[in-house]
Amino acid sequence: MIDLSSLPPPAIIETLDHSAIAATYKAKFVSVWEAVRAANPALNLPAYDVEMLETDLAMIAGETESFRDVVIRARINDAIKANLLAFARGSDLDHLAAFYDVSRLAGEDDDRLVERVVLAIQGRSTGGTEPRYKFIAMSASIEVADAKPYRVGKSPVIYVAIFSTAPDGVASAQLLATVNAxxxxSDVRMMNDTIVVSSAVRTVNDIVADVWLLPDADDATLARAEAALRSAWSAAQSLGRDFVQSWWVSKLMIDGLQRVEPIAPSRSITVPPTEAFSIGTVTLNARGRDY
Structure with a gap:
């Protein structure tokens, strides 16, 4: 699927700089003032040289107009973003999704809705494409965290692995029945397709590491480190997501920890697209305190 966050910033969205806009207003004022002064010597107008005074009316007016200009331009930027899938949020995203015949599910957050919209666009084909079947699976229930349609060898059977929002990622029988239905x-499945829905394979590995605390760290630091790791993986976990050693070590490095040396798993875990990695027990061996 396209990673919208990897796209370069749209050129149509202007980068706002209040100082630059204010300088433009000041330069225009000085230009007009000097032109009037040159064209009307009888007026005996002084050269403009008080721009650094806080009480200068021209500076006050310029600052006011430049601020108003920034607000207007920011509103224009917001209006542009509301029409771009990478930036639209809330009700703006709902309207953009409706253009692609996609509706927000009850309790669905913006990121998940964006993912389904992209899948809906990619899945518009006369054949039963992988994005199309994944879109249908994720649209069947908000409890589907991820789905992976795949084949085994040359078999014509299409398998759809379901990863649920349950703490262990295992899809319940009821959820599988909902997705299967x-x-x-008849308006989804291609006539020649045989579809089998099942829960994604869950691989569980225990985590073991030696850790050193900072001298002033309290005794609850290790428990917080474990909680931080589990919370981070819960947010990142999905089908096919590798469990990279440097990643999980970094999540353990919270305030109070001086050093973490991983023991198990001894290397990064490569996860197949149809499987999901889960953290089993977490053992943090306190080896002392150090700077």
Whole structure:
């Protein structure tokens, strides 16, 4: 799927700089003042040389107008973003999704809705494409965290692995039935397709590491480190997401820890697209305190 966050900033969205806009107003005022002064010597107008005074009316007016200009331009930027899938949020995103015949599910957050919109766009084909079947699976229930349609070898059977929002990622029988019903619908399944829905394979590994605390760290630091790791993986976990050693070590390095040396797993875990990695027990061996 396209990673919208990897796209360069749209050129149509202006980078706002209040100081630069204010300088433009001041330069225009000085230009007009000097032109009037040159054209009307009888007026005996002084050269403009008080721009650094806080009481200078021209500076006050310029600052006011430049601020108003920034507000207007910012509103224009917001209006542009509301029409771009990478930036639209809330009700703006709802309207943009509706253009692609996608509606927000009850309790669905913006990121998940964006993902389904992209899948809906990619899945518009006369054949049963992988994005299309994944879109149908994720649209069947908010409890589907991820889905992976795949084949085994040359078999014509299409398998759809479901990763749920449950703490262990295992899809319940009811959720599998809901997704299966959605995929087997006559207006969804291609006539020649045989679809089998199942829960994604869950691989569990225990975490073991030696850790050193800072001298002033309290005794609850290790518990907080474990909680930080579990919370981070819960947010990142998905089908096919590798469990990279440097990643999980960095999540353990919270305030109070001086050093973390991983023991198990001894290397990064490569996860197949149809499987999900889960953290088992977390053992942090306190080896002392150090700077």
């Amino acid at each position: 959605a995929l087997q619908a």
